[in-house]
Amino acid sequence: MKVQPPPANRAHEETLDPRDWADARALAHRAVDDSIAYLRDIRDRPVWRDMPREVRSSFETPLPRLSMPLSDVYREVAETVMPYPMGNIHPRFWAWYMGSSNFTGALADFLAAVQGSNLGGGDHAAAKVDEQVVNWCKEMIGFPRSASGTLVSGGSMANTVALIVARNVKAGIDVRELGVAAIEKPLRFYGSDQIHSCHRKAIEAMGLGNGALQRIATGSDLRIDLNALGASIAQDRMAGFQPACVIGNAGTVNTGAIDDLQALADLAKKENLWFHVDGCIGALIAIAPKNAHRVRGLEHADSVALDPHKWLHAPFEVGCVLVRDAAAHLASFSVAQEYLEKTTRGIASAEWLYEYGLQTSRGFRALKVWMALKEHGVEKFGRLIDQNIAQGHYLDGLIALEPLLESVAPATINIVCFRYRPPGLDEVALKRLNVEIMIRLQEDGIAAVSDTTVRGKHCLRVAINNHRTRRSDLSLLVREVVRLGREIGIRDEAESN
Numbered sequence: 001m002k003v004q005p006p007p008a009n010r011a012h013e014e015t016l017d018p019r020d021w022a023d024a025r026a027l028a029h030r031a032v033d034d035s036i037a038y039l040r041d042i043r044d045r046p047v048w049r050d051m052p053r054e055v056r057s058s059f060e061t062p063l064p065r066l067s068m069p070l071s072d073v074y075r076e077v078a079e080t081v082m083p084y085p086m087g088n089i090h091p092r093f094w095a096w097y098m099g100s101s102n103f104t105g106a107l108a109d110f111l112a113a114v115q116g117s118n119l120g121g122g123d124h125a126a127a128k129v130d131e132q133v134v135n136w137c138k139e140m141i142g143f144p145r146s147a148s149g150t151l152v153s154g155g156s157m158a159n160t161v162a163l164i165v166a167r168n169v170k171a172g173i174d175v176r177e178l179g180v181a182a183i184e185k186p187l188r189f190y191g192s193d194q195i196h197s198c199h200r201k202a203i204e205a206m207g208l209g210n211g212a213l214q215r216i217a218t219g220s221d222l223r224i225d226l227n228a229l230g231a232s233i234a235q236d237r238m239a240g241f242q243p244a245c246v247i248g249n250a251g252t253v254n255t256g257a258i259d260d261l262q263a264l265a266d267l268a269k270k271e272n273l274w275f276h277v278d279g280c281i282g283a284l285i286a287i288a289p290k291n292a293h294r295v296r297g298l299e300h301a302d303s304v305a306l307d308p309h310k311w312l313h314a315p316f317e318v319g320c321v322l323v324r325d326a327a328a329h330l331a332s333f334s335v336a337q338e339y340l341e342k343t344t345r346g347i348a349s350a351e352w353l354y355e356y357g358l359q360t361s362r363g364f365r366a367l368k369v370w371m372a373l374k375e376h377g378v379e380k381f382g383r384l385i386d387q388n389i390a391q392g393h394y395l396d397g398l399i400a401l402e403p404l405l406e407s408v409a410p411a412t413i414n415i416v417c418f419r420y421r422p423p424g425l426d427e428v429a430l431k432r433l434n435v436e437i438m439i440r441l442q443e444d445g446i447a448a449v450s451d452t453t454v455r456g457k458h459c460l461r462v463a464i465n466n467h468r469t470r471r472s473d474l475s476l477l478v479r480e481v482v483r484l485g486r487e488i489g490i491r492d493e494a495e496s497n
């Protein structure tokens with residue numbers, strides 16, 4: 001009996017493509033027009049605003065089961081999402097440590113999604129763009145072309161990938177096969193007491209335990225104390241540990257302190273340690289002509305984590321890890337997969353990019369970096385970094401001129417720590433007052449700053465990683481902090497009477 005082919009014409013087959021391409025085009029044009037206005041008028045809107053109850057409850061509706069016109073979905077986005085941003089693209093957002101995004105990057109994210117390529121690898125143009133961006137990152141920080149690297153979600157993953165390679169190289173056994181329990185002498189990693197929390201997460205996830213990360217004291221400049229580091233390494237060797245890796249900070253998240261990277265490179269060499277630099281804030285200072293000297297020594301690292309979504313202002317997310325010894329990098333992550341065998345021709349004929357990290361599928365995050373670098377040129381990005389650092393010093397100067405403000409950690413780069421300090425208040429009262437100032441600045445939509453504690457002193461922290469900030473924004477901040485400080489102080493006094 002002959003088998004009949006199934007009837008193709010009567011099957012009802014669906015697709016996600018628009019029913020009407022003309023409608024789709026009109027809506028996309030409107031979204032672009034709205035986006036241009038959104039960015040153009042950013043200064044006229046509050047940095048942040050609280051979401052009304054109706055908006056919050058609009059995010060609690062159940063799973064949509066049936067269809068709805070895209071124009072209605074877009075209207076909802078325009079009404080409930082776009083007006084309530086975190087605020088980091090605003091010229092007066094200086095909280096934590098973010099980038100402020102850029103239009104070209106947004107366009108690139110759209111185009112990348114339109115092409116939809118998977119950067120797990122393969123022979124296609126997106127993979128070439130990805131490789132080129134990694135090569136440009138090497139070039140920006142003075143790493144050799146022979147180094148390897150990969151784009152990841154951000155600095156945390158970049159640091160994690162690097163520390164995994166460091167562990168595997170220094171373990172003395174095949175950790176991938178045998179696991180950390182088989183390591184003879186427990187490994188020790190070193191970083192300053194200002195190190196970013198992602199290192200702790202990485203060390204824990206690597207199975208070494210938080211105790212394997214030694215926090216070394218810092219001097220009054222909040223840079224790692226090299227004598228204390230040397231002593232700790234010697235002590236650990238005597239106690240039967242295996243010193244494996246020293247992590248240098250090119251810009252700490254607390255105050256922007258930059259460890260003496262040249263000295264750390266020398267020490268790592270002498271002690272036979274892996275030298276990793278967390279450059280999520282400051283590695284890119286290497287492209288800033290007036291400040292590049294601050295990160296000298298970076299180019300000697302075995303691995304570097306850097307963050308294009310910070311000082312290159314790429315829209316979230318994109319981080320980058322570079323490893324000097326490409327073979328060691330590959331040896332930490334490569335796996336032979338039957339279903340991903342390389343061919344001599346065709347899509348599978350190129351290198352698999354997923355063999356340099358933990359992800360298999362990878363987004364086309366390279367395009368937003370690539371397009372912005374082509375459009376502006378690296379020199380402009382370097383000047384913007386210099387500009388933010390000069391603004392940090394400018395703000396320091398304003399604080400010095402204002403008797404009611406106290407500098408807590410003067411800016412070395414673009415992070416300024418200070419507090420409102422009227423006479424006669426103890427530390428607890430000062431903290432309460434400054435937290436209230438910080439929240440009022442946010443709630444009134446004036447500015448977003450965050451807070452921290454430096455050497456036991458609570459303070460406001462201003463991280464100027466923002467290409468839209470002008471000096472006038474910083475003088476406004478100083479005026480508003482003093483105004484709010486007075487206002488809250490008077491209210492508190494009235495309440496306590």
Ligand SMILES: *Cc1c(COP(=O)(O)O)cnc(C)c1O
Pocket residue numbers: 097153154155156157159196198251252253278279280281307319
């Ligand atoms: C931001 C930051 C990180 C983490 O990077 P993400 O991109 O947020 O994952 C790590 N180290 C330092 C010094 C940072 O500033």
